Amino acid sequence: MTGLCLVATPARADGPGTGTPYVVTLGDSYISGEAGRWAGSSNNSEAPADALGAHAYHDNASRTAEQIPRCHRSSSAEAFIGGGVGGLNLACSGASTATSSGDEFKPGIDFYDDGAGHLGQAKMLQQFAAGHNVRQVVVSIGGNDFKFASIVTQCVTDFLLSPSWFPDYCKDDSSVVANFTSANVTAVRGRIATAFQNVRTAMRNAGYGDNAWTLLVQTYPSPIPGGSGFRYGQSGYTRQSVGGCGFWNADADWANNTALVTINNTVRAAIGQSGLGNVRLLELQSAFNGRRLCESSVGLYEEVGLSSWTQPTAVDKTEWINQIRTVTTVGSNYYIQESLHPNYWAQLALRSCVRQTYTQNRGGTCTISGTGLLNGEPRMTLG
Numbered sequence: 001m002t003g004l005c006l007v008a009t010p011a012r013a014d015g016p017g018t019g020t021p022y023v024v025t026l027g028d029s030y031i032s033g034e035a036g037r038w039a040g041s042s043n044n045s046e047a048p049a050d051a052l053g054a055h056a057y058h059d060n061a062s063r064t065a066e067q068i069p070r071c072h073r074s075s076s077a078e079a080f081i082g083g084g085v086g087g088l089n090l091a092c093s094g095a096s097t098a099t100s101s102g103d104e105f106k107p108g109i110d111f112y113d114d115g116a117g118h119l120g121q122a123k124m125l126q127q128f129a130a131g132h133n134v135r136q137v138v139v140s141i142g143g144n145d146f147k148f149a150s151i152v153t154q155c156v157t158d159f160l161l162s163p164s165w166f167p168d169y170c171k172d173d174s175s176v177v178a179n180f181t182s183a184n185v186t187a188v189r190g191r192i193a194t195a196f197q198n199v200r201t202a203m204r205n206a207g208y209g210d211n212a213w214t215l216l217v218q219t220y221p222s223p224i225p226g227g228s229g230f231r232y233g234q235s236g237y238t239r240q241s242v243g244g245c246g247f248w249n250a251d252a253d254w255a256n257n258t259a260l261v262t263i264n265n266t267v268r269a270a271i272g273q274s275g276l277g278n279v280r281l282l283e284l285q286s287a288f289n290g291r292r293l294c295e296s297s298v299g300l301y302e303e304v305g306l307s308s309w310t311q312p313t314a315v316d317k318t319e320w321i322n323q324i325r326t327v328t329t330v331g332s333n334y335y336i337q338e339s340l341h342p343n344y345w346a347q348l349a350l351r352s353c354v355r356q357t358y359t360q361n362r363g364g365t366c367t368i369s370g371t372g373l374l375n376g377e378p379r380m381t382l383g
Helices: 123-131 148-161 174-180 180-203 247-276 344-360
Strands: 022-026 084-091 135-141 214-218 277-284 363-374 379-383
Touching: 022 123, 022 277, 022 379, 084 344, 123 135, 123 180, 135 174, 135 344, 148 174, 174 247, 180 247, 247 277, 247 363, 277 344, 344 363
Parallel strands: 022 084, 022 135, 135 214, 214 277, 277 363
Antiparallel strands: 363 379
């Protein structure tokens, strides 16, 4: 073959599968970093708990705006494990398994593409992975398919609109019960399984073999204690007006023992239904126990005698879950959508959990393992 010059094509330095390793997070508000601005709560002032400030959710290159409004991808989110590992947060607060393009765009874990720059999370992952070395994809999904936000709203509404001598429980309201029927659980399980398959398809389309990366699936943590664990009684309105945790004891027990269990069992079952073999499970249901919203072991800043999140004991004495807000937040820096979500402390705790799964190359159950901070993060152990 005279006249043909053969030149070796250099290997791409930017992937797929080469260069700086990355952890990519997908899913909903429990992994996007929702509420990650706030380290605990105070009813006197925002200042004691404002750990990240006004740019907390700004994830564009200059950190001046959100790439997708109201996704609330905070800079404290768990994707950023450090140690030479890159982090990309594609999750979005309010996202479910499928993309929603209503009043607010919420990318699901699918390949949605409207041709105008709005992409599903699987599509975004595929594009990123094609040019980078993605080693672990972490997913939290399913809560919004069970209508988590509307369930919380119903429970708090029932608490506020009925007296303690004749409580109206949300656990038996038809709008709540409908989410936990056998038929709906089966349907949601199928949608979650499809979401996991979409992640695999995205990685295959980006040039990865199934053994070249790991899918880490998270279960959901308990955000409130059982009825006996609240520091405010259920008589009167203090539980909501002061604590921001307006659940009847019976509803709190149901939330922990039935709703959370059902949701997490559905996520686990979806892994098997998906057929993926490169999956690990990060169990988080007890990750915040002892630091949950309104739990008797913690308190508001003014209740525990602290004035700032920077004080050494703040991580142990204040809550890791944001208060539930039911009225307008106009005039404040709070968002209603931050309600009942892991805050700054919790985000850093989850980051530690994800880092341990990455460095130890396994899944496990993550729980609090001590007091104080280690390298700026709560002490967590992957068991």
